[in-house]
Amino acid sequence: MERVALVTGGDRGIGRAISLALAKRGYSVAINYRKNEDKAEETKKMIDEIGGRAITIKFDVSKRDEVREGVKRIMDEFGRIDVLINNAGILGKHSKFDEIDDNEWDEVLDTNLKGAFIVTQEVTKYMKNGKIVNIASIAGRNGGTVGVHYAASKAGLIGLTFALASQLAPNILVNGVAPGPVDTGLLSEEKKKELSKLTPLGRVAKPDEIAHAVIFLLENDYLNGTIIDINGGRYMH
Ligand code: NDP
Numbered sequence: 001m002e003r004v005a006l007v008t009g010g011d012r013g014i015g016r017a018i019s020l021a022l023a024k025r026g027y028s029v030a031i032n033y034r035k036n037e038d039k040a041e042e043t044k045k046m047i048d049e050i051g052g053r054a055i056t057i058k059f060d061v062s063k064r065d066e067v068r069e070g071v072k073r074i075m076d077e078f079g080r081i082d083v084l085i086n087n088a089g090i091l092g093k094h095s096k097f098d099e100i101d102d103n104e105w106d107e108v109l110d111t112n113l114k115g116a117f118i119v120t121q122e123v124t125k126y127m128k129n130g131k132i133v134n135i136a137s138i139a140g141r142n143g144g145t146v147g148v149h150y151a152a153s154k155a156g157l158i159g160l161t162f163a164l165a166s167q168l169a170p171n172i173l174v175n176g177v178a179p180g181p182v183d184t185g186l187l188s189e190e191k192k193k194e195l196s197k198l199t200p201l202g203r204v205a206k207p208d209e210i211a212h213a214v215i216f217l218l219e220n221d222y223l224n225g226t227i228i229d230i231n232g233g234r235y236m237h
Contacts, residue, residue: 001039002028002080003027003082004028004029004030004083005019005028005029005081005084005085006030006031006057006084006085006119006123007019007022007029007031007032008061008084008085008086008087008088009034009088010029010030010032010033010043010085010087011033011034011039011040012036013058013182013185013207014179014210015031015087016039016090016207017033018044018087018210018211019047019054020046020050020185021176021208021214022085024050024052025215027052027083028053028078029045029047029052029055030046030055030056030078031044031047031055031056031057032057032074032088032090033056033058034059034060037097039059043056044073045086047116050171055077055078056117057074057203061111061118062118063118064118067118067122068072071119071122071123071125071126076099081123081130082127082187083130083132083218084123084130084132084133085133085135085142085214086119086130086132086133086135087135088111088142088186089112089135089137090107090108090110090111090112090148090186091146092104092147095146095147100147100149100152101193104149105149106185108132108150109149109152111153112150112153112166113153113156113157116134116160117160120160120164123154124168124172127207128171129172129174130171130173131172131175132168132174132175132176133165133177133218134157134161134175134176135157135176135177135178135207135210136176136177136227138178138179138180138181138229139151140154140156140158140237141178142235143157145195146187146191149186155189157176158176158178161175161227162214163175165224165225173223173224175224175225175227175228176226176228177214177229177230178231179205179210179230180195180199180208180234180235181195181196181199181204182185182204182205182207183206183207184207187204198233199232200234201233202230203232205230213230
């Protein structure tokens with residue numbers, strides 16, 4: 001039976017690694033992107049090349065109408081959604097508390113937190129049984145180093161994960177991963193070097209290592225409301 005996954009921000013970085021990992025395990029993948037159509041097509045091509053099935057879907061996770069339309073298109077194409085990965089996320093432009101204005105706060109919270117709320121609400125209109133994984137961050141655990149808006153959005157996403165895990169059970173299981181720094185375009189090379197030094201493993205994570213944790217959550221039927229901290233030992237609790 002065909003199983004279908006939607007990965008928000010699935011075109012590049014961690015989202016691409018998750019899209020490929022899902023395709024390798026037989027999922028048909030809806031690769032969501034916001035502006036990088038070329039990256040989304042590239043990811044689709046990579047899935048085509050391994051004999052998988054994928055479509056690209058453009059929507060901004062923070063815009064209700066766009067999400068509703070996008071989810072409808074996935075339903076028209078595949079007829080079902082079994083897995084949702086709320087991965088789309090951004091950093092703000094500033095990391096210093098006193099430099100962040102209201103617009104920047106709203107942009108980060110709207111994308112990282114409200115986006116997951118909107119997409120989850122639209123998808124669960126159709127998903128009757130399934131699994132959701134939210135991509136949070138170490139910043140939601142320890143505050144991180146990239147700004148209060150980002151940390152608040154990711155701590156909020158962890159709270160959303162817990163609340164959804166109790167409200168959507170037993171038919172839909174909701175979990176999350178909270179990565180430390182990962183080798184994608186999100187962080188500058190300078191920032192990655194700085195954060196590598198703060199990590200016991202002495203390096204940032206590879207996107208595939210985060211995708212692997214996501215797959216672990218999807219393959220288990222008793223994990224619900226769990227956040228996997230995957231950060232090379234930088235945050236332990
Ligand atoms: P990238 O910057 O490489 O990719 C971000 C992805 O999110 C892109 O696919 C982008 O789409 C998409 N996106 C951004 N805003 C929107 C939006 N409004 N609507 C739809 N899609 C959007 O980041 P990463 O792969 O590194 O990050 C993925 C997730 O992992 C994020 O939630 C991030 O916060 C989290 N994370 C990352 C860490 C890291 O060190 N890299 C550490 C911990 C967590 P497009 O290409 O079209 O712009």
